[in-house]
Amino acid sequence: MLTSHRLRGWALPTPGGGKEGRGRVLVVGGGRTTPGGVLLAAEAALHAGAGKLQIATARSVAPGLALRIPESMTVGLPEDDDGELTPAGAETICELAEGCAAVVIGPGLSRVGVAEELLGRVVPDLDSSLVLDALGLAYLTAYPDGVAHLDGRSVLTPNTREIARTLGVPESEVEADTPHRVTDLARRTRAVVVSGTATSWIASPDGRRWRDESGTQGLGVSGSGDVKAGVIAGLLARGAEPAQAAAWATYAHGRAGERLAVRVGPTGFLARELLSEVPRVMAELSS
Numbered sequence: 001m002l003t004s005h006r007l008r009g010w011a012l013p014t015p016g017g018g019k020e021g022r023g024r025v026l027v028v029g030g031g032r033t034t035p036g037g038v039l040l041a042a043e044a045a046l047h048a049g050a051g052k053l054q055i056a057t058a059r060s061v062a063p064g065l066a067l068r069i070p071e072s073m074t075v076g077l078p079e080d081d082d083g084e085l086t087p088a089g090a091e092t093i094c095e096l097a098e099g100c101a102a103v104v105i106g107p108g109l110s111r112v113g114v115a116e117e118l119l120g121r122v123v124p125d126l127d128s129s130l131v132l133d134a135l136g137l138a139y140l141t142a143y144p145d146g147v148a149h150l151d152g153r154s155v156l157t158p159n160t161r162e163i164a165r166t167l168g169v170p171e172s173e174v175e176a177d178t179p180h181r182v183t184d185l186a187r188r189t190r191a192v193v194v195s196g197t198a199t200s201w202i203a204s205p206d207g208r209r210w211r212d213e214s215g216t217q218g219l220g221v222s223g224s225g226d227v228k229a230g231v232i233a234g235l236l237a238r239g240a241e242p243a244q245a246a247a248w249a250t251y252a253h254g255r256a257g258e259r260l261a262v263r264v265g266p267t268g269f270l271a272r273e274l275l276s277e278v279p280r281v282m283a284e285l286s287s
Helices: 002-008 036-045 062-068 087-097 111-125 134-142 160-167 173-174 178-189 225-239 242-264 273-284
Strands: 025-028 052-056 074-075 100-104 131-135 155-156 192-196 200-203 209-212
Touching: 002 052, 002 242, 002 273, 025 036, 025 087, 025 111, 025 178, 025 225, 036 052, 036 062, 036 100, 036 273, 052 062, 052 087, 052 100, 062 074, 062 192, 074 087, 100 111, 100 225, 131 134, 134 155, 134 160, 134 200, 134 225, 155 178, 155 225, 155 242, 160 173, 160 178, 173 178, 178 192, 178 200, 178 209, 192 242, 209 242, 225 242, 225 273, 242 273
Parallel strands: 025 052, 025 100, 052 074, 100 131, 131 155, 155 192
Antiparallel strands: 192 200, 200 209
């Protein structure tokens, strides 16, 4: 089980002195009606210690996000009449990903078919650590070996429904034995997998598995998963290995929720309120 003592013995890499030494993160996703997921993941990456931030999102909302996150370089991607990303932006995403330490794809994407096609044009060309979140997982349903070329430098953050879809089993089977199915997915995809509700499970392709019971029911709120995905990416950018980034991010995310629950109540806090708590938790763990 993950504990503060165990994580202190698995210390994160010391952040570099400058922004270049702390790695660059690219966050891809969002649309005209769902820019918030990208915003949360992007800010979380910086709060976790990434040095530089790039955002690629729908052209109609890119200027607003650039103003909302002045620390970022934000690029608008082609969108359809409904404001959803289209596969035509794949080349731009690949260009932005060059030289990045970590790429997050998925927050705010709304259409499965588009996600599959867009990622099918992008992921095979990536050579950085990768976090697939939300509908980004649809790519692995279509291409089960789609992240194998990254040699374990991927982290997946599926819910039980997404695990079931990717493995081709009923969701009830995943709910009945989540740790086994998380481990199965990690082995099949050759990626680190993070999933769970009251209890979170983290599995690596080599069979290692960790249990985390931090957190509160208040974390079951819109945007909470986007924050966790961004924290994972920020830690990857700093040089953490994928399983370590997933473990630290999951524990810090859970403890941040517990702290907010004490101040606000078990429910009622917002995902964006986690952003300021996560670095405080990590700083205490690293002290």
